Amino acid sequence: MSEMPMTLSRRQLFGVGSGLCGLFLGRNAKAGTLQNKDQASERLQFEELSEVFAFGVASGDPLQDRVILWTHVGSIGEQRVLVEWQVALDIHFIDLVSLGETTTDEICDFTVKVDAILPEAGTTYYYRFRAHGYWSPVGRTRTAPKSSDHLRIAVASCSSIWSGYFNSYEILSQRADLDLIVHCGDYIYDFPDKDELRNLSMRTKNQKIPQNLEDQRQRYRYYRTDPHLRAAHQQHPWSIVWDNHDICTGASREEA
Template sequence: MSHVSQHTPELRAAAQYLGRRRFLTVAGAATALAFSVNLPTAGTAAAAELDARKITADPFTLGVASGDPLPESVLLWTRLAPKPYETGGGLPAQRVDVRWEIAHDESFRRIARRGTATAHPEFNHSVHVEVEHLAPGRVYYYRFRVGGWISETGRTRTAPAASRHVSELTLAAVSCQAYHDGYFTAYKHLAEDDVDVVFHLGDYLYEYAVNSVGGARKYTDRVLPDVFNRETVTLEDYRLRYALYKSDPDLRAAHAAHPFVVTWDDHETENNYADDISENDDPPAEFLLRRASAYRAYWENQPLRRPQLPTGPDARLYRRLVWGRLAQFDILDTRQYRSNQAYGDGSHVPGPESDDPARTITGATQERWLIDGWRRSRALWNVVPQQVTFSERRLDLNAEAKLSMDAWDGYRASRERVLAGVKAARVENLMVLTGDVHVGYAFDIKDDFADPASRTLGTEIVATSITSGKDGAERPANWDTYTRANPHLRFYNGRRGYVTVGLGESEARADFKTVPAVTVPGAPITTAASFVTQVGDQGLRPA
């Protein structure tokens, strides 16, 4: 996909060149991986079926999950791995039949649907079941069976019918869970929280090495294998790293308790990559091979539907969900299609390179899809779950302040086009959900960030990290600078945790929930601050 949006002969020629280069590198990576678009057929797998009675250890060590709820459907996930820290999860390269059932009650007396799915070795024995013909707006319970083994029970729900008037919805937003930076205590609390759906905004795992004691976890009762003490590069590296993360009991509990809607940022592949450009400027064909491995492992280990299955190094992750007439969710991918960061990927004063109107953070196709979706939206709230800080964030008090070149500040033309789309579509209740920065922020999205008195077009709620950055601080060292430099910044907290957002017919309420530490297990959770924004009168106010 070309990122060029202008129409001069020079730019058209550049677009054609980039398109040819893109085709060659994508095709090369796809060929090297030999990844098929479709699941293996019954014929090709018929000679390689594993007798489930030969599975002598619990195959459900990575838990269960559900995701992307639709009015009459939900996606159920699990992955068979009796030995999760071994290549292949401890199973031979044979297919396994997995029975599933979904019920109206936790005791499974009233079965709604049941069936059998195949766990293929080509997909690392992961299972993705798209259960259809369910009732809208209902809670369901589900589980899997293999031989004599039964998984834990998961709880999920379908979305309300698209035409239904819904009075309320409570979501949670989470991001950035570096295993080596601490315990997933926030997920334990989230599993016990009363929310309808969880949005994961990126950095589900990190590519960095995890040592034998689990980094900041400092295990004394276990030793992690050496396979984790290296950066993830190959498909097997990424698969094993997901096994490490998903074996965490608190993360398993959160997935079992709530349906998740997931999108990636950079660390699921490599820090600060941009399209086919790696952090260390590796040859594009080489990096796309790595990206294909990362994308493949991501799909295998997340509750994602068939349309999100990658083809080589490409995957259509941006998608739209609705919750009755109350909310439309436009889930973005701001990593796969972006122009390379200007002036490097750090902080810099904006200039001609960063403000080039041809630059994009979403790609032209996704940008049109987003704005067209707003034009057709019938929802009261239009919510955009995405990765990096959308609002202007001045990093110092200078007249020409530095901005983050990796966030939307490094792609100001992209942001201007998107905000122009908000105004053209007359979106009155816009909310952007963001991760990435390992702190909690609450922003008013201004029509003109240079003018605090300009119209507020929406609000941005930034979820802090689950663990990344270790314990953090309530007021980081730059707290005073940031709050003075950004008058539209209504809240800033540097602890770990998550945020819940209650969407209602008259207002939305955001509760920032934090834990005092993640480098020791079992920390309590508190609500650090709460804010509301009114329907038809955007702008955050203390609750």
């Protein structure tokens, strides 16, 4: 067995860490299911997406009394789109706790972001959107607790779409016992590195380094075509931190 170098690059460090996290999650997935049978029954079934909500739904940055809800709506030729949203305590939306409507347009790339005020801390909620007569997939989110001696948080980082499949996101989407997913940076990558260029049989599209806002939006759209990433967002609230690859366009180590 070769010795590990004393100096690791950031990607190598997170590569080792992600392997250990994979072992940890794999070991605790069964324990979490056994200890949280009532929560496990809440795990969502992921449905086929319509062209109206092709990038799914997401939630994030939870506080004790609110959560950000997000989706992207297909414009279908309209300049401005009316979008309704609902939040409920149950997956069938019988016990509604918050609802409203908003509009979106080309200026914000037909995305929707709602800061939904919710009545209870430390509570699981279900949400959905409606536009053009279609309902979005149902998302599942959770407010932050007022106080707790037990939180279960998953951590992700350095998610280059050219390095491989997002199997870890699939594992996270299959769990119903997480309070939050924290992504520590490099949620997207601005370019594939030299090692990835030698092995691009899996992902060959959208390699152009973003140069403007539209390029950056296109990179996010490309990432959101991955079903496992969409499923992890649909199942859990996220908090995402920016790092150099998220906001720089091919920056060198010194520039970053």
